[in-house]
Amino acid sequence: MKKILFLLAISLYSLFANCNTIHWITFTDTTDPKVGEMDKVAQKYLYSKWIDKVNAALAEKCYKSKIYKFDGEDTKPEQCKEIITNLKCEKEDIVVFYYIGHGGRSIADNVKYPQLIFAQNYEEMCIPLMWVANELQKKNARLTLTIAMCCNSFTQGLSPKNGISFGVEKGSAEFSKNEINAIQKLFLGYRGDITMSSSSIGQPSWGYYIPQINASMDIFTYMLIKNFTEYTNDSLDPSWHILLSRIKSDVSNSTNQQRANGITMQTPQYDIIVQKTEILGCEQKRIPTPPVVEDDIIEVNKNGYVNQKMTEIFDYIINTNNSLEDRIEKSEKLKTIFAKNAVVRILGADTDIVVNKQNLSDYLDIATGSKKYYKIVIHSVSIDENKKITEIKVKEYLKK
Amino acid sequence: MKHFFIQMVCIIIMLIITSTLFSCNAKRNGFSFANDSIITKEISANNDISDSILNIMMNANRVQANLYVSSMDTIREIASKNNLNREDMGALKLSLLLSEIHETDAIVYGRFLPKVSFLFSKGKEACIIEVDFGLNQLKVILINSKLTFTIYNDILLKETVLLFPNDDFLPFLLKQQK
Structure with a gap:
């Protein structure tokens, strides 16, 4: 195993010495007795329909992908703190953080975004989404997206925090040049920060049966992927403002229509601070450097x-x-x-x-x-x- | 216009029923809903709680209310009313009837932490209601089952504030809902 890792690391270093990276950090609470099964569906959907697709589109522009995937018992606040704190990224890198699990807010919280509970039971271990967003934004990546799919409802015993106290297709996926261009425009044509949560202050986030995929999953992740897919197929000049407003509107409408099924209104909220920028070309200048084994941050498995x-x-x-x-x-x-x-x-x-x-x-x-x-x-x-x-x-x- | 007119008529009928009930309450110093099953059904039209459960609640001659401080790993009782008086019991029953409540099997991405529980009992029949006002969810616990409902208005919350006026979490939520 070590030999294989060493060989891989050597070949990679020389291959990608000058490549930029898109870093994906995903936390999915797949073992929770209540939401775990739905989260497995959401995670699968998120990877096959969004993450892999974006990586494919960006690979053409010499972006390699680095995935930090935490699920099951690894959905821990300690892992989150460690990965966020130690993440190293370059100026032209892209960072995407996506959380699926339980969340809530204190009555004394003074920001609009929720706290992430992770797969644990200690209130002092909850991490505010704003802390994640602020820490990631400090890394000065080209584009930083911080997204949480969880409740934003008022939760007893939760103290306010500013920081941390500690549908099936067969065969391969095909996508068109237009779709690739649109994805590249979204991820490489903008520079800045985006923070989003699946519900507004005081609101829960819901998961229920979605006939289109013949499974139950959280409605926010479903609408994010559905809109992302449709929008990147249709639009020649996509913008984050339009994409996120479409997600917001679809989640609100869907939950509103489910009132008779005991579901209350869920309205996603977001802040977009981005500016349009030129899409970088693929410039690979490989420098013969002595091979170095990269630090392995992903010690999960x-x-x-x-x-x-x-x-x-x-x-x-x-x-x-x-x-x-x-x-x-x-x-x-x-x-x-x-x-x-x-x-x-x-x-x-x-x-x-x-x-x-x-x-x-x-x-x-x-x-x-x-x-x-x-x-x-x-x-x-x-x-x-x-x-x-x-x-x-x-x-x-x-x-x- | 027609729709608006029908809505107005419904509201007026509802107000008449409600005021009748409250005046009965004042006269009789507490009342039993079991004597007025037609009115119960009329009022609970917007309420998914089944008749059998409603019957247990409305016929209960003893209601115990407990207030909790919950956190993610503990639930601690901080106040208790072992036997609500007739006025409080009547008002609580009415609040449950007037609440818009829908049963749900959808999953919510927040932890259910009960703020208050009500034990309705009469003889061997009993049911418990646990309410998380942050999530606006209510669980009805019977011997063999647990049902989850979503609450769409603040009537039950207002009644709970009246029952436990010294709690600070409940008035905050009431203010937020306004």
Whole structure:
């Protein structure tokens, strides 16, 4: 395992020495007895329909993605504090924070955003969303989005805080050049900070059955993804103001229509401080530097780490801005850590159902020579006793 | 215009029923809803609580009210009224009937922390109501079941403020709802 990580780290350092990064920090309370099951649906939906898609669009502009995914028992305030405090980012990086779980506010809180409860029971451990937003904004990234999907209702025993006291598709996803351009305009065409919570002061946030996806999930995440998908498909010149106002309006209307089912009005709130900016081109100047193993912040699980690093290598291999020779060279290097009969299983865009299976080396050859990929996201990696990769599961994002 | 007229007529009918009930209350110094099941049904038209549960509540001859300070890991009782007097009991029953309450199986992304509970009992029949006014949710607890309802107006909150006037969380919520 260590050997694989070391090899991956070495190849990555030289590949992405001058790349910018989009950092995704997601906390999902998937083990809560009340909301856990719905949160699993929301997390899956969030990744397949938003995060992977944005990463695919930005990969074309030489943005690599770094995902800090916390769920289950890792949905801890301590993890949040650590990741937010230690996050290192460059001036042109993008940071997105997304929380799904319980929340609330004190009657003495003087900001409009809620406190995040995480998967724990101590009020003093709750983290105000404003603290997260302020800390992330201090990093001076190009664009910072801080979003919380939780209640903003008044909660007994919660003290005020300013800081911390401690729908199924088969096959691969395809998206058009217009959609890619629109995503790039939203994430790279704006500089600034956006903070959003799923409900206004005193309001709860709701989750219920959504016929369109034949499952229950929180209505805010559903509307965010639905509007993001529709808007990036339709609009040539998208703006955050319009996108967020559409989400706000749809969540309000949906909850209002559910009154007879015991659901009260939920109105998302947000602050947008952004200015339009030029979209940077893809300038990759690779400097031959002695390989250094990067600090591994994601100590959550090693498999997650391998998945992410493999995804980053695939980003390089499928990026047609890099020379074919380089891509082949990296691809051949990667093959040395594959077992003899290693296979790749391709998952459906919105599911974990395998829709195709192939020899891994053949797949890598095709991916290296092809122009059809925006992104290949690695979902799992299996390793045998000889520390060789025997199987990977991937999701593909293809050009239309 | 027609819709508005119907709404006005409904409101007037509701006011007449309410004032009749209150005048009865004044005369009889407390009243039993069991004697007036038609009126109970009329008033509770906007209320999803089933007839069987309403019957337990309205027929109760003993109501115990408890006030709590809850936090995420503890629930502590801070005040209690073991046996509400007839006026308070009548007013509480009326508040429950006049509240717009809808049953829900939707999930809310906040922790349910009861601020007040009411135990309605008569003989062997009993039910408990727990209310979180922050989430505007009410749970009805019977021997074998627990049902969740959303509250859409502040009538029950106002009544609870009258029952426990020294609490500071409830008046704050009342002010917010206005």
